[in-house]
Amino acid sequence: MDETPPLRESLIQAGIALLAEGGTAALTLRQAALRAGVSHAAPAHHFNGLPGLLTAIAARAFDTFAQTLQTARDGAGDDPRARLQGICQGYLTFAATHAGLFHLMFTAPEVDRHDPALAPAAAHSYQILQEACRPFSSHPDGRLEVAVWSMVHGFAALGFSTPTPPRPMTEPPKFADLLDKLLAR
Amino acid sequence: MDETPPLRESLIQAGIALLAEGGTAALTLRQAALRAGVSHAAPAHHFNGLPGLLTAIAARAFDTFAQTLQTARDGAGDDPRARLQGICQGYLTFAATHAGLFHLMFTAPEVDRHDPALAPAAAHSYQILQEACRPFSSHPDGRLEVAVWSMVHGFAALGFSTPTPPRPMTEPPKFADLLDKLLAR
DNA sequence: GCAGGTCCTTGACAGTGTCAAGTTGATCTG
DNA sequence: CAGATCAACTTGACACTGTCAAGGACCTGC
Structure with missing residues (x-):
């Protein structure tokens, strides 16, 4: 087949x-x-040249990324907030553990993000986070999901979750506290 | 001199x-x-090879980036919330307008982020955002600043502010609405 | 006049992606 | 079963890249 x-x-x-x-x-x-x-x-x-190989690797990475998110979610229990926290923690752990893949998936310019193998895998990852946000969502336009996704992605991309800090602060706050501010009320 | x-x-x-x-x-x-x-x-x-040139360009980009943030802030009036909104809007506009520089500044692996010319410029940009967050900050550990910075950066990096959307949604929400959720209460 | 040093050129090297042509081997066709 | 077909892979070449060593031009200070 x-x-x-x-x-x-x-x-x-x-x-x-x-x-x-x-x-x-x-x-x-x-x-x-x-x-x-x-x-x-x-x-x-x-592969269609080097970009093709990079795209294939990124698609593969999105698959394991989605699995990581699911595993982290399912291991966090039944509380909706804990599940969302687990997903975010999985997001950050993946970014720190597989920095190369993470860069390829989201920011490498050679990757074709409209590739028919990559786009669904990326959408699936988003869907997992989207579902976990639903219990907290009050607006129908998905603004909470986008807020959470943006924040956790920015947190990872700016390196707040990595041990080597090129940042102008001594100790970054925990992401869980940031998320609480978004989910409050 | x-x-x-x-x-x-x-x-x-x-x-x-x-x-x-x-x-x-x-x-x-x-x-x-x-x-x-x-x-x-x-x-x-x-320059010390290609990485040196890239680092020099990134440092230069951080300078104009900081200027962009300041200009956007000062053009937003006196209300603290409007000023922070202006900074975030400047952040997103810069990312969309100078995508190449933005990628270089934050995610290009060849750039030496400990370069003595780059690090202060980057810290200055952060300082501008940090100051604008101060009126809303309740915790001393800077968690609000990190939350805002992560969210606006993730929003830009994920492409929610660009007109070509490789995303699984029709119309992304306005960043201003996301920011309101963080600043509420 | 001339030593020293900075700035730049020339030339070479290994490594890269990509393309054209040829080889091989299995599979299908008559 | 013999021959054609076709995909997978190799070989060889090309232009391009970053980097290095050697040398030349040109100014400065003595």
Whole structure:
């Protein structure tokens, strides 16, 4: 049926490994091909150039991202607020643990965000957060979801959740306290 | 006194132009040198390689960013809430208008964020937002500032303020409404 | 006049993405 | 079963990138 070619899968895995080890700069087509044990031009037959590989990796990352969010949510119990807190914590943990993938998913300019494999995966991630926001939402235009999503994403992107702080403060506040301000009332 | 060499300035300007025209991929040392009318290796004498040029451009961008925030704040009148709204609007406008610079400033991995020219400029931008949050802050740990900063940054980074939406919704809410939720009570 | 140093050029190198052409091997066709 | 077809992959080349070493031009101070 939808059997993915083994080399395509190997290249994606090699790319993820390269990204985790050496960051964005280390993720090249030729290195991925070398790791997969094929010639330097082989990836062109499975991806549309380097942007294609990056897009495929980002799509894969969105899948595991969605799983991370779900796991964090389900492990947080039954209280709606705890579930939303869990999702946000999963969001921040993923961003800190997989910084390379996180950068690829959201901000790398080479990734085609309209790719038919990536867009649904990204939408699914959003849907998980959206559902968890519903018990607290008072307006129908989704402003609370956007507020929560923006805040947790900005918190992660600005590095407030990472241990190495390039920031003008000693100790950043906990995200949970920030979220409480949004959910109050 | 601190006269910057003219070529260094020309290279920065060339880099900014390249970034605005062709995005991150178009910003190369050799193209910047070509625009400045010098040989391809000349930039190495003014910047520590490509990361050095990118860092210098990011530092310059933070300066104009801070000016943008101040201008937006001062044009919003005397009401503290309007001033904070103005700053956030300036933040979003800058991100949408100078997408390349915005990406460089906050998320490009080549930029050295501990650079002695960049770090103060970035801290100054934060200080402007911090001051505007003070009238609303109830906790001393700066959690409101971080909440506002995270939310406006995430809102911009996720593209809610740009006209081309790769998002699973028809019309995103206004950021002003999101901010009201944070400032309420 | 001339040593020293800054600024820049020239030339080279390894590495990158991408394309064209050729090879191989399996699968389908008559 | 022989031959055509076609996708997967290799080989080789090209332009482009950042970086480095060596050298040249030009000014400054002595």
